[in-house]
Amino acid sequence: MESTGGIQASLSGRYATALFELAESGKQIDAVEASLKTVRQALSESADFMSLTSNPAIGRGPAGKAIAAVAATLGLDPMTTKFLGVLAENRRLRELPAIIRAYRALAARHRGETTAEVTSAHPLTDSQVADLKQALRTRVGRDVSVDLAVDPSLLGGLVVKIGSQMIDSSIKTRLNTLAHAMKG
Numbered sequence: 001m002e003s004t005g006g007i008q009a010s011l012s013g014r015y016a017t018a019l020f021e022l023a024e025s026g027k028q029i030d031a032v033e034a035s036l037k038t039v040r041q042a043l044s045e046s047a048d049f050m051s052l053t054s055n056p057a058i059g060r061g062p063a064g065k066a067i068a069a070v071a072a073t074l075g076l077d078p079m080t081t082k083f084l085g086v087l088a089e090n091r092r093l094r095e096l097p098a099i100i101r102a103y104r105a106l107a108a109r110h111r112g113e114t115t116a117e118v119t120s121a122h123p124l125t126d127s128q129v130a131d132l133k134q135a136l137r138t139r140v141g142r143d144v145s146v147d148l149a150v151d152p153s154l155l156g157g158l159v160v161k162i163g164s165q166m167i168d169s170s171i172k173t174r175l176n177t178l179a180h181a182m183k184g
Contacts, residue, residue, distance in 0.1 A: 016102030035080035053093040064088040121154040
């Protein structure tokens with residue numbers, strides 16, 4: 001396996017790396033990534049699921065049972081299901097969003113891609129995502145996978161982070177810059 005760079009530095013990075021190494025040895029990288037994408041979507045769409053993963057008052061046993069039920073309902077692969085059970089047992093479900101981001105970065109690196117974190121004011125269409133990937137591929141010279149997020153406070157435009165580089169074309173930033181310039 002390639003070096004994981006700085007990903008292992010955090011707790012979520014260590015969990016993601018462990019899951020990635022298991023998935024790699026079992027030739028399940030894509031299946032686990034697809035399941036994690038489903039989990040990420042469920043976290044963003046279900047306040048109950050988000051509460052289950054972030055509420056420290058929910059004990060290990062009840063959290064484990066609830067996670068098993070959610071995994072079955074979402075149709076997750078066995079490796080991801082077992083991993084979520086381990087997170088519940090270790091009381092680390094609150095780390096799930098960061099673990100998913102780190103895993104996606106590891107999977108993208110494994111495929112020879114660069115990962116870009118893209119935040120938009122509104123959800124992007126499939127066509128817009130395809131155009132964005134092409135523009136980023138042209139800019140960085142390799143395939144780019146995108147990790148999409150929505151932040152309505154941006155008003156419009158995008159904020160793109162690739163590694164330590166950030167491209168901020170949001171209307172919020174433009175307005176703040178204009179207001180600062182007008183103050184003199």
